Amino acid sequence: MRLLDNRPAFLSGVVLRLSLAVLLSVAESEAAPLLAAETDRLEVRVESGGGVRATAQVFFPAKPAIVQSLLTDYPHWPELFEVRLRVADLQIHEGIATVDLRIDHPLMPGERKLVTESRILSSGGLVTDLTGGDFKRYHRVWKLQPIGDGSQTRADFELAVEIASMVPDWLVAIAMRQELETHFRIVKQKASEQAKR
Numbered sequence: 001m002r003l004l005d006n007r008p009a010f011l012s013g014v015v016l017r018l019s020l021a022v023l024l025s026v027a028e029s030e031a032a033p034l035l036a037a038e039t040d041r042l043e044v045r046v047e048s049g050g051g052v053r054a055t056a057q058v059f060f061p062a063k064p065a066i067v068q069s070l071l072t073d074y075p076h077w078p079e080l081f082e083v084r085l086r087v088a089d090l091q092i093h094e095g096i097a098t099v100d101l102r103i104d105h106p107l108m109p110g111e112r113k114l115v116t117e118s119r120i121l122s123s124g125g126l127v128t129d130l131t132g133g134d135f136k137r138y139h140r141v142w143k144l145q146p147i148g149d150g151s152q153t154r155a156d157f158e159l160a161v162e163i164a165s166m167v168p169d170w171l172v173a174i175a176m177r178q179e180l181e182t183h184f185r186i187v188k189q190k191a192s193e194q195a196k197r
Contacts, residue, residue: 040057040059042181046170051162051163054157054176054180058184059155060187062191063152063195068126068144074097075090080186080190084103085102085103095120100113101115101116107171108165112134113134114135124144124145125143128141134164136163137161138161140158141156142156151195153191159180
């Protein structure tokens with residue numbers, strides 16, 4: 001009989017939790033507008049030969065030109081990430097941006113150096129490749145396409161990373177997933193703000 005007596009309290013607790021989940025969902029959708037018909041996808045996996053690969057499809061509430069301008073604003077790259085980054089050097093020559101980034105990451109003691117070259121893709125997007133630093137491999141591709149009436153963007157994203165470090169790849173994969181989710185959210189927010197101007 002006691003179980004029956006506790007049922008109303010149990011049900012009210014479930015209803016309260018569901019109500020809270022709905023409210024949080026509504027608050028998140030208003031704080032960071034998402035495209036109604038599309039959802040982002042992100043897959044991060046450890047590669048058998050070493051390193052970590054991430055692939056994603058991300059939808060932005062802005063034209064490809066706006067997203068492109070954020071991705072190629074090299075001096076402000078650190079603002080697109082939650083991890084502490086700084087641009088130590090930037091050279092742009094004949095359309096190729098050589099960026100020397102310094103990364104202060106909790107997984108790796110001290111500051112890590114990542115030197116890359118970035119080229120804008122003619123079809124829209126950006127490809128970035130490793131040229132030096134404390135990484136064994138770094139290859140990132142953003143491919144941007146307009147969707148709908150052209151005021152929104154679908155981005156196909158790929159990132160392959162191998163760090164010259166004793167940190168196990170499985171741990172790098174966990175951190176990478178969290179950091180990419182945050183990175184995409186920040187870029188979406190900035191793209192949305194620029195699209196409203």
